[in-house]
Amino acid sequence: MDDFSAQIYSQVHQIPYGKVTTYGDIAKFAGFPGYARQVGRLMATLPEGSTLPWHRVVNAKGEISLKGDDLQRQRRKLIDEGIEVGETGRLKLKQYRWDGL
Secondary structure (H helix, E strand, O other): OOHHHHHHHHHHHOOOOOOEEEHHHHHHHOOOOOOHHHHHHHHHOOOOOOOOOHHHEEOOOOEOOOOHHHHHHHHHHHHHOOOOEOOOOEEOHHHHEOOOO
């Protein structure tokens, strides 16, 4: 595993239950500001059965970026943690955002 991936996974692992953060925040916390898209790609390519809380990472608009069944799967995981998520995958980022501290 390369250093970038290790740093990203480490940050995602720290997101608390019931909180979310953005792809850009994860990149920034890991020391790679401007690498939000690469964070998204890493989350999309996690191996089946990964225990990393990938579902707690959303886009900068406070929306789930996935579509279809994948959107619904992420939405269900967030709802199970007490996060209110609309039918289209939108949530209140100001309310649920983790600040990385």
